[in-house]
Amino acid sequence: MAVTIDVRNCIQLLRSCSAVAGQQLHQLLLKSGHVPSSLPPSNSLLLMYARCSPLHQHDAHRLFDEMPVKNCFSYNSVITTHLNSGDHHAALNIFRSMPERNTFSWNTIITGIVSTGNLDMARSLLIEMPVKDAVACNAVLHRYVRRGRADEAFALLRTVGLQCNGAEASSPWNDPFVLATVVGACADQMKYDFGRQAHARMVVSKIEQDLVLSCALVNMYCKCGDLDSAHYVLNGLTQVDEFSLSALIYGYASCGHLHEAIQLFDKKEKPSIALWNSLISGCAFACCGNDAFALFARMMRSDVSPDSSTYASILNVCGFSVMVNPGQQIHGCGLKSGAVNDIIVASALIDFYSKCGLWEDACIAFRELRFHDTIVLNSMITVYSNCGQIEEARRIFDMITDKSVISWNSMVVGLSQNGHANDALGLFCEMHRLGLRLNKVAIASALSASSSICSISFGEQIFSLATVLGLQSDHVVASSLIDLYCKCGSLANGCRIFEEINKPDEVLWNSMLIGYASNGYGHEALELLELMKTKGIKSSERTFIAVLSACCHSGLVKEGLTWFHRMQADFSVSPSAEHYACVTDLLVRAGRLEEAVEFIENMPFKADAVSWTTVIGGCKAQGNEAMMRKVAKKLMEMESSHPSLYVQLSSGLAALGDWTKSAEIRSMISAFDGAAFIEHCFAFSLGHPW
Structure with a gap:
């Protein structure tokens, strides 16, 4: 016997009840005979199941199958239920079985497929959609942009624009949300021309530019460097919001137009921390370290206290510009305010000391941290590796519980740079075994480690892997492979x-030059340098180190001296101590010891131990007793602090039979610290060319 109930009241209750109460109403409507025969209460139940827990997917599907009559609402509700429960395949099958579909049906299935990350399917459905709707279009475009596939988003938008009449008000091209997504993507990808097209569409279609759309336009023009257009959009706003103003201030400052940025900034009576940060970070981006520091000082005198972003920006520019003293003052302010306890500030502080080469200060800053995250620990792997504390770097690596790819890469690079080639290759193999994403940094470091142990076979296996990953044409990887061979x-x-x-850069040319030099092909290296000049590739300090080394190993004295003098005159490259050492070695190898000594004495800076040991080694090899005594006298007058010099000198005098002078020189060694002396001698015995 059917139970009499108020169906209208039940439908009203189903709109807001819980899943348990909804199931009870389902039983009641079933007993009364209204479900599944009547469409309104059945649809209300389907909507309730779609809104409530996805655990009731089967109840919804059973009801849907029992319904004798269904409409678009029924299909849309059960599709939503399947999407919410994660059964996207079933949702798509039901969608395909619909006798007719409305806009809501298309929006539901497309947004649901987008949420699964299957953008290819979502794109296919959007193109298939008979009347393009802004909701579906924006969902697909937004996910493309978030996935870093902006070019595909732009291509899709062009396709959609061709399929529908752009003049129609319903066109996605005329929807503010779609346009805001497009303009935002143009800002991120620096797609200036496409962004201007979007702006032109707004003007032609007379689309009202709300605050979100206007902010997106200002941000896009600023990032693309069109500050005049950004200013024009900002002036058109009835109410200037802080985000748009911050974007324009940052735009001017980051392009080096600090005067215009400050003018805009000063118009604000009480600038917020966001505006201060825009101004300072813009200066930091433009590498205007002194201006950024002056603004920070002005900020400290105001009523606004710097936050973690402020400290991070100012420390970043101090590190990049190697402004040690200002950076240390910022450190002091951070200690006073307690900002150094913030993980972002601490990470920026460690990075600042690292860029300035103050490794011990970076280590101290790390030890003072109460907490640290993976980013900080990754930085410390690099810091400890750069200052030779590879065991400490490995300890830091091992304590990271959730290692990122950067963690692994930093450790592989550190091991490779510190002479632990086998350990570096072992760690690289472990990365590959674990299925971690291998990028050009890991590949290049592994190739470098292979070259350290002269293992062509292992290096070629790594390069084969690079080819599979599509990195065979990457310049960093190719440079490492050239070094290996x-x-x-x-x-x-x-x-x-x-x-x-194709189109090798400066690094690749230098790698090839060094390859010729190390294999004694001096003439070929000089020919390559001339070709490099013809191709318009800029020469660097490293370029001329390779050239001078090639001349040295091939006995091309005249050519080496010529290029040494030309490097500053023709290429504006100032000779460093390493260049002078190469020329000294060139002269000594040619037996021109007196010229070598004269060359050292005329250096614009104090000669290092390498230059003098090269001369001493040459005297010893050629049996030049007079020159050896002259150098001995000069070193004793200089009171050099390099023990390795005295070891080499004492050995050379002994070889010439002057045991008295040799003993006198050796007696001076006792003045040096024992540990430092052993360290110097060990390094000397490993690295001396004689």
Whole structure:
């Protein structure tokens, strides 16, 4: 016997009840005979199941199958239920079985598929959609942009624009939310022309620019460097919001137009911390370290206290510009305010000391941290590796519970740079075994480690892996492979890799130059340098170190001296101590010891131990007793603090039979610290060319 109930009241209750209460109403309506025969209460139940827990997916589907009559609302509700429960395949099958579909049906399935990350399917559905709706279009475009696939988003928008009449008010091109997504993507991807097209569409279609859309336009023009257009949009706002003003201030400051940025900034009576940060971070981006520091000082005198973003920006520019004293003052302010306890500030502080080469200060800053995250620990792996404390770097690596790819790469690079090639390769293999994403940093470091142990076979296996990953044409990877082949004496293979690279950069040219130099091909290195000049590739300090080294190993004295003098006159590259050392070695190897000594004495800076030990080694090799005594006298007058010099000098005098002078020199060694002396001598014995 059917139960009499108030169906209208039940439908009203189903709109807001819980899943348990909804199931009870479902039983009641079932007993009364209104479900599944009557469409309104059945649809209300389906909507209730869609709104409540996804655990009731089967109840909804059973009801849907029992309904003799269904409409679009029924289909849309059960599709939503399946989407909420994660059964997207079933939702898509039901959508395909619909006899007719409305806009809500298309929006529901497209946004649901977008949420799964299947953008190819979502794009296909959007193109299939008979009347394009802004909701579906914006959902797909927004996910493309968030996934970093902005070019595909732009291509999709062009396709959608061709399929519908842009003049129609319903066109996605005329929707403010779609346009805001497009303009935001143009800002992130620096797509200036496409952004201007979007702006032109707004003007032609007379689309009202709300605050969100106007902010997006100002931000886009600022990031693309069109500050006049950004200012024009800002002036058109009835009420200037802080986000738009911050974007324009940052735009002017980051492009080096600090005067205009400050003018805008000063119009604000009480600028907020966001405006201060825009001004200072803009200066930091433009590498205007002194201006950023002056603004920070002005901020400290105001009523606004700097936050973590302020400290991070100012420390970043101090590190980049190697402004040690100002950066240390910022550190002091952070200690006083307690800002250094913030993980962002602490990370910026460690990075500042690292960029300035103050490794011990970076270590102290790390030890003072109460808490640290993966980013800070990754930085410390690099810091400890750069100052030779590879065991400490490994300890930091091991204590990271959730290691990122950067953690692994930093450790592989550190091991490779510190002479632990086998450990670096072992860690690289472990990365590959764990299925971690191998990028060009890991590949290049592993190739460098292979070259350290002269393992061409292992290096070629790594390069094969790079080819599979599509990194075979990357300049960093190619440079490391050229180094591997050249260090292992396979110059022909190094040349082959170099010739296969399209438009090689300065790093690749230098790698090839060093390859020729290390294998004694001096004339070929000079020919390559001339070709490099013809191609318009800028020469650097490293370029001329390779050239001078090539001349040295090939006995090209005249050519080496010529290029040494030309490097500053023709290429504006100032010779460093390493360049002077190369020329000294060149002269000594040619037996021109007196010229070498004269060359050292005329250096614009004090000669290092390498230059003098090169001369001493040359005297010893050539049996030049007079020059050896002259150098001995000079070193004793200089009171050099390098023990390795005295070891070499004492050995040379002994070899010439002057045991008295040798003993006198050796007696001076006792004045040095024992540990430092042993360290110097060990380094000397490993690295001296004689």
